Amino acid sequence: MTTDGPAGGSPNDDDAADFDGQAPHLVEHTVESAIAYQGSFLHVRRDRVRLPDAREAWREYILHPGAVVIVPILDDGRLVVERQYRHPMGRVMLEFPAGKLAHGEPPLSCARRELEEETGYQAAEWARAGVLHNAIAYSDEFIEVWFARGLSTGRRQLDEGEFLDVVVASEEALDRQAAAGVLTDAKSLVALMWLQNWRAGRWDVRWTSVG
């Protein structure tokens, strides 16, 4: 249901639940598209679009290959996390292991590679929990959330120029840090949300053994 003014509705209506994915009155159509900036890491695209009212506007956004974030679950239930300096933030951030997809790389392959490179762990079982979109106004990035368990130690091998600490934390400690505003990395918060809902039996994931 669409409302032009404030959405009132009856106590029983639940508009968002009814959405069928069709909303042609909101869609923008690309008229012209070009690369506006090609950096060593960031690629910016600039598109001219036709708005629903037939006027035109410009849209600028980052082209991103996609990424994964991994929740590595130790046999005792604790989690493997990282501390890493993030230059745009100007400080060390607490986060779950994560990494960008290489060209054409399937997300699970990327998750297995990044987990071992960054933490030294290999996992016997993997489950794809979900996906998040972290900057929908200006990036096409998606981040898949993967759980990993049956962990054993492999060989850590950081990328050149990558420095990070691998640490262990309980779910409760991470929850406290989220509540206190210390854990603020969005992908890690959503990954923690998935973990807590899965452990509570509320959100479902399917595990796969890997060879």
Add this chain to the structure above:
Amino acid sequence: MTTDGPAGGSPNDDDAADFDGQAPHLVEHTVESAIAYQGSFLHVRRDRVRLPDAREAWREYILHPGAVVIVPILDDGRLVVERQYRHPMGRVMLEFPAGKLAHGEPPLSCARRELEEETGYQAAEWARAGVLHNAIAYSDEFIEVWFARGLSTGRRQLDEGEFLDVVVASEEALDRQAAAGVLTDAKSLVALMWLQNWRAGRWDVRWTSVG
């Protein structure tokens, strides 16, 4: 505690909880900084940094003024959400109301302005729940999470070129859509996480009346 290899540790250690914010062995220092791309919306900075091992690397990232996401809570407990076409995603997304800070604008002022402009609602009470950082590898953006209640209808006034539907949803419906992979917007997922934890009495927020 820092580990070079896989983080083993004893069953009782909980490294992440002990972090005092000091990690000089991870910090990068800026050697040179310049604007690499100045678009109509995106501004890219490119910095040369000195790594912990004294080598150098380049860091590119978006300069962002910061943003707010608002959880508008109706008197019957349901929530006000939006459907908006997001060009980088190429589709209509379900999300809580949100917007960028104007230059020098305090987050609460931004939240009040965006809520009324986008949905037509005004709120008598506001609470800052927390903050998230949504793209720490390539943007300095922060998004503050604000709750709004005591809603009354004001006057909706969208920005030029802005088209969106205002809809109403229960917390349970949004939870189902998150579990099903329909609600994937990171700021909205983290906002939902805050709402659920606050309603469960687990995470605390402080309400303020506004005049």
